[in-house]
Amino acid sequence: MSAIPMAKITPSTASGGRSNLSRKQKAAIIVRFLLNEGADLELTELSEAQQSDLTYLMGEMGYIDRETLGEVLMEFAHELESIGLSFPNGISGALNVLEGKISPLTAARLRKEAGVRVAGQPWQRIKALPIDELVELLSSESIEVSAVLISKLAVDKAATLLSRLPGDKARRITYAMSMTDQIGPEAVDRIGLTLACQIDDRPIRAFNEGPENRLGEILNNSTSATRDDILESLEQTDAEFAVKVRKTIFTYAHIHKRLKKLDVPAVLRDIDQNDLITALGYATNGDLGETSNFLLENISVRLADQLREGVEDRGAVRLAEAEPAMAEITKTVRSLVDLGDIELIVPEDEDA
Template sequence: MPRSRKAAMVVQLLLSDGGDLPLSQLPEAAQARLTRELGGLNIIDRETLKNVAIEFAAELSDVALTAPGSVEAALKSLDGRISAATVARLREEAAAQNGSDPWTIVLELSADEMVPITTAESPEVSAILLSKLPTSKAATLLGLVPGETARRIAFSMSKTSHIRADAIARIGTGLAQQYCGAALPAFSETAESRIGAILNSSPAATREQVLEGLLSEDPSFGASVRKAIFTFADIPARLAVPDVPKILRDIDSGDLVRALASAAGTGGPLAVAANHLLDNMSTRMADNLREEMGESGKIKLSDAEAAQNAVVTAIRAAADAGTIALIVEGDDD
């Protein structure tokens, strides 16, 4: 039984006993995988649940210490124990390392390019901008603005002592968007990746219809979306042979049988994908699956697509977790 399925059993057991689990603290990929595993659970016999619970308790007893796990969590645990200035600096460093600090974009402007900010924004905002600049550059900027404006900005420096770090970050975002021509991304993934992920889980007819429309409206965008789509038929080109056994343990056996049987019966690229999986697993497992495929009978189209999507979802989850690395089109390997 895969560890993810055991984890889902433990979570379901704790939830049924009224436990309040902070699952939102898990990475999004882990939350999605756990939800899919919970959705796949059915009736669990007493002995199986007992064995899983004993194994979980044994592993839990070996844990000697847990750590915050992130800079933000560490800052919360140290609240009141380190200075506010240190907290602000660490938050800015973490944001810069994640590539999300808007001030890095603003501070790349030349002093001449910053003059419009001092004339259009409030003296307090300009004072914050000056405070973020190296001393020499701040002096250059102050010398470029009219004397009265410079005086108001200098006076406003006294009002910036107690501004919260998150407010400074929001001001940086606004300045970057307004004066740097930089629309800071609201999503961590590209539009092509996001629509591709949605279409991955859509029925084949819907996927092809939407893709055809995208290619017609915007060939370049449509082609990028097509590359981002990963369907069952794409498995031979995207899933490396050594990675096949790694993803099989995380797929429900019923879904796997239905996916392979329906794909083999359809022929074409789907059958090639099914053979790619069967040919690269253990001989014993492949023989057992082929026997079950022969006994599966006629599979409804909706059930076939759902099963094939379950296989693809498991592969993507393994890639998100770093267990495998999907082959990217154009790679030399």
């Protein structure tokens, strides 16, 4: 069941009725009923005072008879039906509604002018950050704060994040996690708010991806001669950046190292057989040859024999013919990865 926004069941929504219940008591009845029905209520969206009032009321009210319950629920339903349109309260709420609809620069300027930050639960926002941004966030944080952050993440994401940190820092963080059991919930909330504020204060970037990813994507779609020439030149001018770019490169030569055997049929299923034969006919040596053998060994024997016969009938293949065919295969792999249908194997040297 999807989460129900608590803005619709705050005390102000319950009024009138034949019973002598206050609006706050009626709101508590609605919350109790919805929780009984298995609703996922975002109670954290209420103010701290409202959360306290709700807790005290639920502890004091005892029981409610069916007639009163029905009356309160009917009144609540009537209130909801009478609402035609609801607008957010304040500039912060308006900015959250318009997020992604107005330009990031305009949104940032309005937040700065109004003195507001992005609303929402800070830990939810932090947990949703990609690994690269979490690594960047922890680069300037203390070991203790880092230990709290990693403790809040899902196990698999926490493990991945630790593997991306320098070994010494990762070891100190894991040791500091042994002391997090003494931290109270208020301190954890403050840490979350502080980290969220740092996210908000980061300058807006013109590009969603880093320069190495953008250049890597361009080189993935370039000819091998162009790619090799640019990488060689880049290594002479900026060796560190060249290493980052090389890690983003994914070509036909990398398929046998990165693609899982079980995913080969899914990749080749939608590729034109002429492209397959052309790529296999050219790619016979080195890493290119390793990929060709890998593909043939992980499909049905009948299809592999058909492709080998096609390669033999095709004869010699020129580079100008082979490159578009090999690019089509790697493009298909990347598309399936982007769709989430397959996952590539991460090389060990990228974990360091």
